[in-house]
Amino acid sequence: MMKLLLSEIARAVGGKLQGKDKIIMMVVTDSRDVNGRNVDGILAAGNNTVIDYSTLLFAALRGERIDGHIFVKEILENGNSAIIDNPEYIADGTIMVDDVKNALGKLGRYYRENYLNNAYCIGITGSVGKTTTKEMVAVAFASKKIHKTAGNKNSLIGLPLTILEAPLDTEILILEAGMNQKGEIAILSEIAKPDIAIITNIGTAHIENMGNIENILKEKISIITGLRNNGKLILNGDDVILSGKQTVSNDIIYFACKNTNADYWADNIGYKDCSTVFTLHNKEKSVQIQIPTIGEHNVLNALAAYAAATEAGLDSKAIVDGLKSFISSGNRQRIYRQNDIIVIADCYNASPESMAAALAVLSLGDGRKVAVLGDMLELGEQSKELHARVGEYAAKNNVDILIAIGDFAKHIKAGFGKDCKTFGLNEKNIAADYINELLEPGDTVLFKASNLIDFGSLIKTINKIY
Incomplete structure (x- = not known):
């Protein structure tokens, strides 16, 4: 869990601190979290740390229906702190910034680079299958200390918060990157600094905002923007738009069910008792894999997870054993x-x-x-x-x-x-x-x-x- 001084946070986000310094252990965006009324939200990081609610920092975001600044006065009166971008609310315990949402991104990037620099990061985007692939990547890395995006907290708000919730001893950081508007994936990539980036596919989701498939492709490919040196890009080799994509300079690794020229490909796909079994091939070996879910699209998700874990240096048996434990989340199949x-x-x-x-x-x-x-x-x-x-x-x-x-x-x-x-x-x-x-x-x-x-x-x- 993070442990930063308000003054350090102010420097990281380019803001101005008003009042005395204090330790901050978590950033929240829901005013109910600040006084401990929303316990599930506070424990979203997946640990059992006891929270001193006076060490929470409230980010006063401006939403479509509610401006978070209306809660700032009460939050400060209760001894808490807030990041704000409205000068009318400047008071002791506030950090004044140009834009609260941008400040969250800056803080997430700062924490990733200065406190989670040794964590190996897998960034995942795509039109469909992001969350399922994220969950499969997580079980593939089950032998490591992982921290992953909770639910679908994959936005310009959710991704930085996920990073800030990561324990300091995190070995594998698994981050889902979503988008609604042009330019968002590149920003998320700069915050996450992935070592491996996965694009599950290119489809028509969000085409209303993006205009056409080519714009969606450009947006998804921009996940390489923040890719670390020697980073790798993993693409769906069965996707007609992604297959043969050579307009990026990074190392490209393909996974596929139909394209046998891919680096990781599957055949002998069969179904039994709500499970899928298949043979995975790469240039080194062929292995039998079983996943407790159905469908060729889930085989592709599992191939992406196996490829990421293998490229990160994990043992094949550990990956296969991990994939056996996959559980579909919520109402996803x-x-x-x-x-x-x-x-x-x-x-x-x-x-x-x-x-x-x-x-x-x-x-x-x-x-x-x-x-x-x-x-x-x-x-x-x-x-x-x-x-x-x-x-x-x-x-x-x-x-x-x-x-x-x-x-x-x-x-x-x-x-x-x-x-x-x-x-x-x-x-x-x-x-x-x-x-x-x-x-x-x-x-x-x-x-x-x-x-x-x-x-x-x-x-x-x-x-x-x-």
Whole structure:
């Protein structure tokens, strides 16, 4: 856990300290954390350190709905400290900066370079699969002292906080880098200073903000901006956009399922009891790997993790043993059986690429294959076309029954080309009753939509599967 003086923090971020110096042990962005009311937030770093709440530093961020500065007066009155960028709130215990969000990034970079310099960092980005790959990288490095991004804290706020929460004895730092706007990945890379950068794939997620696939590619490739000397870039060799990418000077390592010229590639892929088995090949050896999840896309994620750990110098057996312990997080392709119905709950997020992967997993199921699909967000002008394409994916993967929910349900139905029941976003309770009546023992059912569509809550209202 960090232990810095306010004066050192002020120097690191180019700010001005007002009042006496004191020790700071954690930076928080939620005002509830400052007085210990939000215990889960404080312990997000994953350790059991007892926190003296007077040693917390509140970053007064300006959000879309709430300006964090409105909490500063109360926080200071309780003996705490704050980083601010509004001069009206200057008082003892504050550090005045030009921009609080930028200051967080500067502090994260400072801490990485001065206190976690010996930690080996794996940076992960991509259109889909970032979080699952991060979790697979974490288990691949299970023999080391790791610190990883919690949940999806992969933004210009979340990534610096993740670094600041890292124990000083961290050996492997695993950081996920996400983006909404142009230029963010390069900034995150400069903060993280990765030794290895992984790009899982290039897809249409966030195309509404980025404009086109080429801009998305440029943004993702910019993860090399902060790559350390002799750093390595690991790319998906099956991705038609990334394969053969030679416009960067760094060492490039490819992983693939279909491209046998890749540095790490897999064949003999099979499925049994909610697990996937495959043979991994590289120039040194071939090894059998088992991961407790389903799908070729997860084989690719495991290949990326194996490649990163191998390039970092880990023993193959330790990596293979680690991958066996992988557990899907939250509603990311959580597969379970209830009342003899196989449920694939993949509700955390959705893009055309992840929809295709999820439908491919459904196609491997037993019995009737039922797909419950919802809206994909942030697709901009291409939304109608891309939702229709998802319907086509469902047809190609031999979905027996398709149920579409949301504003773009009719476009999914049009692409499916067969009978499809549709519901609006305000009809999810009606949809739940319909699905509950429809499902039978022996069915395999997939739930997939963007997180804001809240299919997690939908599942909880269907008695046969929850």
